[in-house]
Amino acid sequence: MNPVKNNQPPSYRGRFAPSPTGPLHFGSLVAALGSYxxxxxxxxxxxVRMEDLDQTREIKGSADEILRTLDRFGFKWEGEIIRQSRRTDAYAHALNVLNRDDLAYPCGCTRKEINIAARPGIESAAYPGTCRQGLRAGRKERAIRLRTFDNPSGFEDLIQGEVTQNLASDIGDFIIRRADGYHAYQLAVVVDDAWQDITHIVRGADLLLSTPRQIHLQQLLELPTPVYAHLPLAVDANGRKLSKQYKDAPVENRHPLPALLQALHHLGQPLPDERPTGIDDFxxxxISNWQLENVPAKPTLQPH
Structure with a gap:
């Protein structure tokens, strides 16, 4: 059963949206703490929303493990947990709207072909628009792309400052339904944030450059644009982002207070003069001492 929608939008509604690809690690804790x-x-x-749209990456049981960890750390959330895997009809509807308005089109290109056509020898090049005017003879649809336009697109991030991209030249027409049939993250997150009346998105800076694409989708679908704040990433000694992808150590469930204090320090917040006696004290x-303006744009060294 879906929660009842309130006709009056909230003045502030935030969210934490982890992917169930492993246990909660320190980088995810930082994102959860900052948004909370x-x-x-x-x-x-x-x-809390589970971004489990890509079933090929999900690790069985990790969604429940993440929720148990959040609970043990004292996070309290409103409403039921929304799971993207149960929202595919909503994404398909949004895709139909974009197709109807000629804002999306089928693409038959492979990743290798895109890189060769755009900038030979350079990976992750902007899509050159090969299929913009229609599929080439003998080619079948692989993915669906969203049209971008040759003009600056930007926003003011509360932590990182002004961010500007020209989507057409920097990214190109980007995928909103993948070749394997899954709707892409960019489309799903925009649809879900609007449906849940999210007003503020506080998340890791690894998603900073995805935001202009999401704002572009919001504008084309006539959806509201939330306020954005992108937190400094938690990195290792070599500057690599802590990630479940690299099997970085999960946070310690049995003793949450040290990890919470470390995450608070990472976010540039003052630590209490005396160690909290428990989670409630923390x-x-x-909450009473939180100052978003004190959050650094870049990572800081962690205490040992």
Whole structure:
């Protein structure tokens, strides 16, 4: 059963949207903590959404493990947990709207062909628009791409400052339904944020350059654009982002307080003069002393 929608949009509604590809690690804890503290300090709501759209990457049982960890760390969320795997009809509807308005088109290119056609020898090049005017003879549809336009697209991030991209030249027409049939992250997250009335998105800076694409989709679908704040990533000694992809160590469930204090320090917040006696004391201190303007744009060294 889906939660009842309120006709009056909230003044602040944030969210944490992990992918169930492994246990919660420190980088994810930082994202959860930052989004939670900003919501609670602004007397807002905080939701949790499982971004499990790509079933090929999901690790069985990890979604429940992430929720148990959040609970043990004292996070409290509103409403039921929305799972993207159950929202495919909504993404298909949005895709139909874009197709109807000629804002999307089928693409038959492989990744290798795109790289060769755009900039030989350079990976991750902008899509050159090969299929923009229609599929070439003998080619079958692989993915569906969204049209981009040759003009600057930007927004003011509350932490990172002004961010500007020209989507047409920097990214090119990007995929909104993949060759394997899954709807792409960019489309799904935009549809879900609007459906859940999300007003503020506080998340890791690894998604900073995805935001202009999401704003472009919001505009084409006539959806509201939330306020964005991108937190500094948690990195190792070599500057690599901590990630489940690299099997970085999960946070310690049995003793959450040290990890919470470390994450609070990472976010540039003051630490209490005396160590909190428990989780409730930590949350009282952290919420009442939260200052988004103190969050650094770049990672800082962690205490040992």
């Amino acid at each position: 503290l900003d919501a609670r300090a602004n007397h807002g709501e905080w939701l 949350w009282d201190w952290a």
